[in-house]
Amino acid sequence: MMARSSTELQARHESALPRGVVCAFPICAERARGAEIWDTEGRRYIDFIGGMGALAVGHSHPQVVDAVITQLQRFTHTFFGSIPYDGYVRLAERLNAIAPFPAPAKTLLVTTGAEAVENAVKIARFHSGRRGVVVFKGGFHGRTLLTLAMTSQLDPYKRGFGPFPPDVYHAPFPSAYRGPSADEALQSLRDLFETQTEPEQIAAMVIEPVQGEGGFLPVPPEFLRALRALCDAHGILLIADEVQCGFARTGRVFAIEHSGVDPDLVALGKSFGGGLPIAAVIGKAEIMDAVPPGGLGGTYAGNPLACAAALAALNVLEEENLAARSMEIGERLTTGFRSLNLGANYPIIGEVRGLGAMIGIELIDDATSQRPATALTARLVEDAAMHGLLLASAGRAHNVIRILAPLTVSNEIIDEALAIFDESLARVTTLAHAGSI
Numbered sequence: 084m085m086a087r088s089s090t091e092l093q094a095r096h097e098s099a100l101p102r103g104v105v106c107a108f109p110i111c112a113e114r115a116r117g118a119e120i121w122d123t124e125g126r127r128y129i130d131f132i133g134g135m136g137a138l139a140v141g142h143s144h145p146q147v148v149d150a151v152i153t154q155l156q157r158f159t160h161t162f163f164g165s166i167p168y169d170g171y172v173r174l175a176e177r178l179n180a181i182a183p184f185p186a187p188a189k190t191l192l193v194t195t196g197a198e199a200v201e202n203a204v205k206i207a208r209f210h211s212g213r214r215g216v217v218v219f220k221g222g223f224h225g226r227t228l229l230t231l232a233m234t235s236q237l238d239p240y241k242r243g244f245g246p247f248p249p250d251v252y253h254a255p256f257p258s259a260y261r262g263p264s265a266d267e268a269l270q271s272l273r274d275l276f277e278t279q280t281e282p283e284q285i286a287a288m289v290i291e292p293v294q295g296e297g298g299f300l301p302v303p304p305e306f307l308r309a310l311r312a313l314c315d316a317h318g319i320l321l322i323a324d325e326v327q328c329g330f331a332r333t334g335r336v337f338a339i340e341h342s343g344v345d346p347d348l349v350a351l352g353k354s355f356g357g358g359l360p361i362a363a364v365i366g367k368a369e370i371m372d373a374v375p376p377g378g379l380g381g382t383y384a385g386n387p388l389a390c391a392a393a394l395a396a397l398n399v400l401e402e403e404n405l406a407a408r409s410m411e412i413g414e415r416l417t418t419g420f421r422s423l424n425l426g427a428n429y430p431i432i433g434e435v436r437g438l439g440a441m442i443g444i445e446l447i448d449d450a451t452s453q454r455p456a457t458a459l460t461a462r463l464v465e466d467a468a469m470h471g472l473l474l475a476s477a478g479r480a481h482n483v484i485r486i487l488a489p490l491t492v493s494n495e496i497i498d499e500a501l502a503i504f505d506e507s508l509a510r511v512t513t514l515a516h517a518g519s520i
């Protein structure tokens with residue numbers, strides 16, 4: 084029986100689902116369009132979580148809906164490895180044409196972001212005959228065992244789930260706000276190659292050009308360029324994990340394009356499917372072809388419905404020029420968030436940062452020590468939701484508000500969201516001053 088209310092859904096959730104599956108808000112979704120969502124009680128919310136960054140084209144974009152309905156009426160699934168269909172190949176061709184490197188490209192389709200990252204590593208290992216993988220602290224690459232080994236956040240992701248696959252090395256990630264600097268991070272990487280593993284054992288370095296879960300931290304372009312040089316010097320492949328920051332989120336189709344650095348392989352997911360589960364590895368053809376026939380695939384990999392949705396999402400990306408719109412959204416949001424702090428109204432705003440529309444607001448308890456305002460951030464998310472704005476946090480201490488608004492959002496909705504944010508921030512700041520948080 085369908086749940087009729089949010090309260091009923093919550094009670095049934097608790098008895099039917101394991102504790103490990105949590106829901107941030109006590110609401111029950113009824114319908115959604117663009118950047119708005121309504122619950123079963125008819126309440127409207129502005130959705131700045133956007134399916135956790137999976138809805139650059141917004142909820143139920145009409146072109147995505149039409150494409151999926153048309154495909155639904157043709158066939159839903161065959162298993163591409165037995166009975167191929169053109170959607171898979173057309174989608175691969177579209178992605179190859181926009182790959183962020185000049186070499187000829189080939190594309191593998193899979194179902195989730197974690198699967199894309201795992202397959203990128205598998206391909207790099209096969210191509211190089213090496214085992215090692217270098218990742219960067221604070222990074223998030225998924226919840227499968229290999230991607231958990233590559234993720235560097237214990238709670239709630241890793242604790243108790245080990246052992247993890249070996250040969251994964253975690254190097255420092257540069258952060259202008261909290262350090263280390265790009266130079267220091269690079270020095271640590273060189274130390275790693277002297278003290279822990281020789282670079283000739285490393286198949287790939289995997290980096291998010293803008294860390295998502297880690298707190299919306301853009302990688303300084305000079306750091307990416309230095310990684311490219313190190314990779315070239317030692318025959319290591321550079322993999323860009325663009326699962327969260329890709330698909331125009333940062334103002335370019337791929338975030339790494341901002342740096343001018345060519346990756347060898349790219350993992351893409353989330354928004355690329357327009358709301359349906361699909362992910363991809365796009366790579367230099369010569370590397371992608373290293374794996375022999377049958378070595379790559381999956382039952383639902385490149386599912387026809389998801390391919391149709393992704394092809395439609397790519398059309399939307401181009402026709403609505405989402406990359407340029409992402410820059411405009413980013414500027415409007417950044418100006419809005421920064422102006423809230425003018426005259427130090429909110430000293431709890433430590434930093435407003437980001438690239439394009441991928442904006443993070445880091446909240447701190449104390450400007451000198453930069454102590455993360457973890458409890459206050461949780462309270463802010465709760466308060467904003469009660470007043471109609473859905474937000475998610477990020478960062479090791481969960482003290483960064485991450486904006487993952489659909490890139491189809493209107494300026495009116497952005498301004499409405501900024502006003503709700505301001506009022507919520509005022510309320511939680513007052514509570515904090517009164518010692519209630």
Ligand SMILES: Cc1ncc(COP(=O)(O)O)c(C=O)c1O
Nearest residue numbers: 195196197223224225295326327
């Ligand atoms: C950068 C990055 N890589 C990989 C993943 C894993 O994607 P999925 O949850 O689709 O497996 C995520 C998910 O948040 C991510 O942000």
